[in-house]
Amino acid sequence: MATQEIKVPDLGNVDNIDVIEVLVHPGDKVELEQTLAVLETDKATMDLPASATGVVEQVHIKVGDKVSEGTLVVTLNSSETSSTQETEEKTETKVETPETQPTEPPAATAAEPVKTATQPTSDRPPLTPMSNAAHKIHATPSVRLFARELGVDIHQIPEGSGRKGRILKDDVKKFVKSLIQSDSAKTGTGISPIPAVDFSQFGEIEEKPLSKIKKLTGQNMTRVWLNLPMVTYHDEVDITELEAFRKATNADKNNDIRLTALVFIMKALVAAMKQFPAFNSSLSADGESLIFKHYFHIGIAVDTPNGLVVPVIRDVDKKGIFQLSEELAEKSALARKGRLMPQDMQGGCMTISSLGGIGGTAFTPIVNAPEVAILGVTRAKMQPVWDGEQFIPRLMLPLDLSYDHRVIDGAEGARFMEAVKSYLGDIRRLIL
Structure with missing residues (x-):
């Protein structure tokens, strides 16, 4: 079994960088240059890309950790990549060009790999090639930072309006607006509203609008x-x-x-x-x-x-x-x-x-x-x-x-x- 270790590369002599998001879990399939985690300094956020392909065996970092050059991020098992390459290429073709499959809805193609994939250790679906297109969050570091500043979990945004479903700042704003409108419908206080009463059942009434x-x-x-x-x-x-x-x-x-x-x-x-x-x-x-x-x-x-x-x-x-x-x-x-x-x-x-x-x-x-x-x-x-x-x-x-x-x-x-x-x-x- 061939294993590879992916470590934090040279980040310009900057140490103790905060890990603000980890995007892979054990059992996930990782592609070359796929973002494994998001790091943040006091001046910018940056994606940590994969330098190899394979299946994640172990994730060595978590949100809140501080990393520096050479810190071990994930361990990959790359032995399965060659035997499954042909299948993955076909799957990726289906995902990238859904318009060529008029007889089969996209939801059905995305559901198939989830049934057979190895169960991850969290509630998030495994990032197999199929589920990657259906569930993986695509957003730039600036958009991720914008979402965090507003207190928004970017994984809660169902779909982005950008190219290939990429989440844009406007998507974050719309999501926040929908939450505010939802809260307003519940009085915005987290307190159950006073139930409505039909006072006419007790006698004659007159209703006048408030100024x-x-x-x-x-x-x-x-x-x-x-x-x-x-x-x-x-x-x-x-x-x-x-x-x-x-x-x-x-x-x-x-x-x-x-x-x-x-x-x-x-x-x-x-x-x-x-x-x-x-x-x-x-x-x-x-x-x-x-x-x-x-x-x-x-x-x-x-x-x-x-x-x-x-x-x-x-x-x-x-x-x-x-x-x-x-x-x-x-x-x-x-x-x-x-x-x-x-x-x-x-x-x-x-x-x-x-x-x-x-x-x-x-x-x-x-x-x-x-x-x-x-x-x-x-x-x-x-x-x-x-x-x-x-x-x-x-x-x-x-x-x-x-x-x-x-x-x-x-x-x-x-x-x-x-x-x-x-x-x-x-x-x-x-x-x-």
Whole structure:
């Protein structure tokens, strides 16, 4: 029995090359220049071709190994090649020119050798000449690398659109697209969808389509809820003096612009963000770094007849409370009329969601990604507060801070809330 060893050839003095794919198994028939494995350096991928023909007796490498010049790859038994040469040539002719066999479908010719071939040690079919044409993956190293970067097992792609079934980049893209569409049909979360119910069996119903805003908001909130590990921190702040100052200012007949508590909250939020820059950042797409912003744009959630929208007030740190009040009133009016432009709702650093005009004591606002935090506000109410000697009535405002726990930890979240409270509790701090 004649055996031959195929080793890694000279690769230009490069050592410790990663094996990323092994394409042969014991029992496979190997042809000259057939790719045995795919190797990858930090700069390129390369096919490792066969330097001889024969049947694979043993494969000496596996995916994840590191090889260098002279590393043994496979051992071949070449004694059978001469006795089967004539049969193989006939078989190869059939495979290469299927159009000359009008009476026999290609599937039937490919099935015949599989029955008689030696069983390989894996689930993949043996690479006999017949099954080679039907099952072997043909793709260039660049396409294989492209597939790996997308997390695609190239062997799962049924057929390529290139010459002789070669897999192209477009085939990989189509395969990924088909997977995404399939996942979308299953809600895209890996969670079984809520079963449909025929509510008409219980009584009279009416069905109305969701507005486009509510559809988009729902999709974004679902995406955030599933991808961000969120934490919500609840607290309350004494705004008795702030409210007294606001009412006194609005009582001045020389002021045409009415101040709202929201503009003071915006100012306090920006002052705290300057102290804690992580709250004015966004996580990079790969999750490896933080992008810190040197501008302060605050989004304000506005309830409209069509759903929730978030206009952005830009450069809050550079504007006074009267200018902010005027701009907030204008943006809110445009939002309720549905006249906001896309650029009016982009570029926010952090969002405020206020239910103060409605009520409530606490809630969990969902972070408006790619922002990393959001401040929720509910209705202030008078409460008895112990001052060390007696209970006195104070106006207490509930605050709810939700944040991305990948970026902000609990201690930092609590310190940030304390900073916001210190500015709202004594607005004179805002001018320091």
